[in-house]
Amino acid sequence: MPTVYVTAPESVAAELAETLVDERLAACVNAVGCQSTYRWEGEVITDDETILLIKTTDEGYDRLAERIEELHPYDVPCLERFDEAEMADSFGAWIAESID
Amino acid sequence: MPTVYVTAPESVAAELAETLVDERLAACVNAVGCQSTYRWEGEVITDDETILLIKTTDEGYDRLAERIEELHPYDVPCLERFDEAEMADSFGAWIAESID
């Protein structure tokens, strides 16, 4: 099942996480503070952001990704899917129950 | 080689990490504070947790996963295995030496 890696401004991360769980697109979201370093208009800059690690099902991935792109304030959000190689069966079952 | 992604309450995360390294089931554990958002008894809630990113060998994975399920306070812990696509050889050798 996918873990979706998204970065967002700190100011919107909590609300984004709550919306995705509330709409049953995500079973849970782990939000981690980070400093992001990248190039912007020719300069290397560093900003505070939040990494959201979002748990969903294989079937739920496309709807989740679409909804994140709708809600996200960036034109080009970091949105990547990583698939586990193995997981606790009970955790997989809980994710599946949590997604519509 | 696997990186095992586990979330745990902050109060037990450090001891869990130490036990896994002490018992030579893990070569190292990176513990990261997070806010976890999920649905509980119909409500969307957010709690502080710790993400443990646990490094072991392919051979060591099953024993590690079993031991985490024994030690973990949750009935349904988040426990997922992610396999790298490539790694520094010297780091792989160090992990292999660290696991019984």
Place this chain on the structure above:
Amino acid sequence: MPTVYVTAPESVAAELAETLVDERLAACVNAVGCQSTYRWEGEVITDDETILLIKTTDEGYDRLAERIEELHPYDVPCLERFDEAEMADSFGAWIAESID
């Protein structure tokens, strides 16, 4: 495309991230504080470190990994590559543009 997982001492992590972006080996770096538990000279110890999650292209990976090994203060740094299963097309295009 790869996300490269590297741990580094807090004191050098920011400069390492900036150098990799400045040299166009990385499109962006997310730096996350962590506590690392491992065995050192027979004792289980815990240290503060920084996890760097470094975004590059498939083609850029080898040069990035080589440069990290040059710059990193450890003899045996944690350096692992994780490949996404899927990503937003626009984010992939932005990474590709950002790498030399």
